[in-house]
Amino acid sequence: MDQQAKSLEVQSVELTFPSGWRRSHDCGSLRLDHSGQNVVLMGWVQRRRDHGGLIFVDLRDREGITQIVFDPQADAAAHEAAHALRSEYVIAVQGTVRQRPEGMANPKLKTGDIEVLVYALKILNVAKTPPFLIEDDTEVSESVRLKYRYLDLRRPVMQAHLRLRHRAAFLTRNYFAERGFIEVETPVLTKSTPEGARDYLVPSRVNPGKFYALPQSPQLFKQLLMVAGLERYMQIVKCFRDEDLRADRQPEFTQLDLEMSFIEEEDIYELIEGWLSILFKDLLGLELSTPFLRLSYRDALNRYGTDRPDLRxxxxxxxxxxxxxxxxxxxxxxxxxxxxxxxxxxxxxxxxxxxxxxxxxxxxxxxxxxxxxxxxxxxxxxxxxxxxxxxxxxxxxxxxxxxxxxxxxxxxxxxxxxxxxxxxxxxxxxxxxxxxxxxPKGQYRFCWITHFPLLEWNPDEKRYVAVHHPFTSPLEEDMDFLESDPLKVRSRAYDLVLNGTEIGGGSIRIHREDVQKKIFGVLGIGDQEARDKFGFLLDALQYGAPPHGGIAFGFDRLIMLMTGATSIRDVIAFPKTQKATCLMSGAPSEPDVNQLLELCIRVDKEGR
CATH class of the missing domain: 3.30.1360.30 (GAD-like domain)
Structure with missing residues (x-):
């Protein structure tokens, strides 16, 4: 009987969860010590091998693979039903754990010393032939992987990436909670403050003609939390930037965001080095050498030609x-x-x-x-x-x-x-x-880059712009240059670089209204424009804002480097392409005309 006929035959069977069956073990936990035990396993068919009398199936779940055996001498009905099994069918089996025959152990599997002799089989669901093999070394284009992302995520390497990411987030929250940080959720619908990449705008139905912006970072809100007296804030947060994409960028990405009151740069360095030491020890078994090397921006350029030097x-x-x-x-x-x-x-x-x-x-x-x-x-x-x-x-x-x-x-x-x-x-x-x-392979070299220029000249706009953002504090000893020679002013900004990739950046912030207004003036932001864009921040700085500073890390980028992936798309469950599209869901898509009417929006595709 061909595969299509077999599939039709199986689909005529009642594909329901077997009443009274409870999964006793996952597919990665059985060992020789379990020999003789009756078990219930559930998972996906990785592959089926028909050896004439015996049928072998590699059964897979997220924990691993267990070989199961259908023997007509043990149970004829289960053996007959096993002929219909195909790749990625979802099944449940009852059986007995036994040692594999001599010479048949598989040292590549955690469960390679045992197999399960099946005496009952339930097919929970059938599956079409997948467009690629659910294996780590499968050769398939990224576009196909992204279109069938739910299948791509079944591959062990992808699940390992997501599990390491989960563990990293868990350790991160614990680390900062133990050090007095409070996790606060900041707004996702907020005000556009275009001082960097382009914003994603969201139209307001109840305020026709007005738009929210999705946050490029929680920068202003975390500073306001310092004014509010929380003193130590953290958040693992989604951010959005409408910018050209590369292998290490996405339109929506995840940051670890931190802010602290009454601190200096040394407090940031010590805190972050401790956090990373725990991550690398727990997740990769590596001891990091601290403190990390520190290079001024000027030294980094002079010695390596970049402010993101690879020190390996x-x-x-x-x-x-x-x-x-x-x-x-x-x-x-x-x-x-x-x-x-x-x-x-x-x-x-x-x-x-x-x-x-x-x-x-x-x-x-x-x-x-x-x-x-x-x-x-x-x-x-x-x-x-x-x-x-x-x-x-x-x-x-x-x-x-x-x-x-x-x-x-x-x-x-x-x-x-x-x-x-x-x-x-x-x-x-x-x-x-x-x-x-x-x-060198498997080596991780960190360095702090410090004392960035506060400003740079933008020849297109014919004005100074902030190298990081306009809320970064200048070095006290360089304040006199703000009016006479702004490009000489160094900032209290710092980046952390790992193997030639910037993974985090931050600064000590401006906490005085008069200094913030002065910086806005040097940037060519007049009083009215500053009031329109940042009035709520300027107001807050009048009410006893403490000295404060912080840092943000590209969480996706860090996980990419820790896993050895070549793209952050491989450590994000449902990423976008380099054209900011989702091949699986079809986003972005055209809205219904009635939605546009409700929002008082007319789309002009010709750009007129």
Missing amino acids: FGLELTDLTDLVKGCDFRVFREAVERGGLVKSLRLADGARLSRKDLDDLVHYAQEFGAKGMAWAKLQPDGWQSPIAKFLDPSLRDAIVDRMQGRPGDILFFMADHPTVVHETLGNVRTRLAQQLDLI
Whole structure:
């Protein structure tokens, strides 16, 4: 009988939960000690193997797999019914635990020493043939996995990710509760304060023409909780940002959000390092070395070209600007004259790179705005480089000495505006480490990045904008620069970076109304605009706001790094695609015309 006929036959059977049957064990818990016991198992058919007389089925639930056996000598009816079983059927069985025959144990399974001889079978539900195998190493496109997410989540690796996430959330709540934090839910429908990514707007039916915004973060509310005297707040919270997506971003994501009163930066560092130490010890069995390394923003750029440095490998940048200023090589000389930098990166034993490898790297550097990238292979008899003839021997020797170069190394040079130099060499550094397998496996390296610039100049808007957000406190010693040279002002902001990925960021906040108004003024936010957007915060700061600060962590991103997943979509139960759509449910979808009429909204798809 073919599969379709078998399915029709099964569907004619009453597919109900068997009265009086109670599951006695899960499919991952039976061991040799259970031999001889009668058990009831329930789960999904992973696979069925018909060996003529005997039928073997791997029965799966979230805890594991147990092999069950149908033997016509033990129960003919159960054996006959087992012929109809197919992949992903949901079944219940009664049977007796026994040791597998000698030589038939499966060391890959927790239950590999035993099997269950079945004497009763109930088919609880049938299943269509799934579009992909429910196995960890199945090869299937992500779009298919997302369309059939309920099937993808049956795979053990996906369930392991969600269980680790659950455990991490449980440990997190316990850790902060034990330290006096109060979990408070902040509003989801709130006021739009466009000072960052685009808001998701929600129309108000009872207030026609007006809109709520979904929160990009609970920033202002958690500051108000400090004004309210709660002193220590935490929340694992959903946030929303309408921005272009990448592998580590989603339109809706989860944050661990914290705020504390009467604290300094050191309190934040100590608290967070303790929390992460517990997570990594409990979930991964790893002891973290604390305190974490701390680098100022300027030091991070100078040494690694980025404020998100991966510290698992070396390849630090070296500044050559003072050595090459005024040299005969026009590219170096003119870059310095324009106020730029000349920096180099040394790759040990890099002379093995082919000319094609080097050309590919130069093309890669150009993706970040570089006009080119020079290189020099250090050979026993001197430099092999297109630029060697432009540098006199004494200057070449000075460069090699500063770079601590040795024969067999290769030097990469970048001369340009500081931003281009740092971004280019920072990315080349990472690309080299990935291509040449220089990144140790299973290693986690944290570092705090501190003293970020408070402001940066936006040439499109022709005004200063906040590097983090406009509620970040400036360093006291830099306050005098706010009016005379705003770009010199450093902030009391800090980010935590893990393996080249920012996982959290925060700051000590502004708690005085006069300082907050001054910052708004530097940002080009006039009194009326500040009142319209942030009036409730300015009012609150007049009523005894304590000094306070906090931090927020991308919870999805942290779990992604802990599980070794390559995308946060693999640690979120029902994620969106990079186009912010849900392939499973079809969201977003067009609303009913009556819904739009109730909201006083007309949709213009032409954008007129």
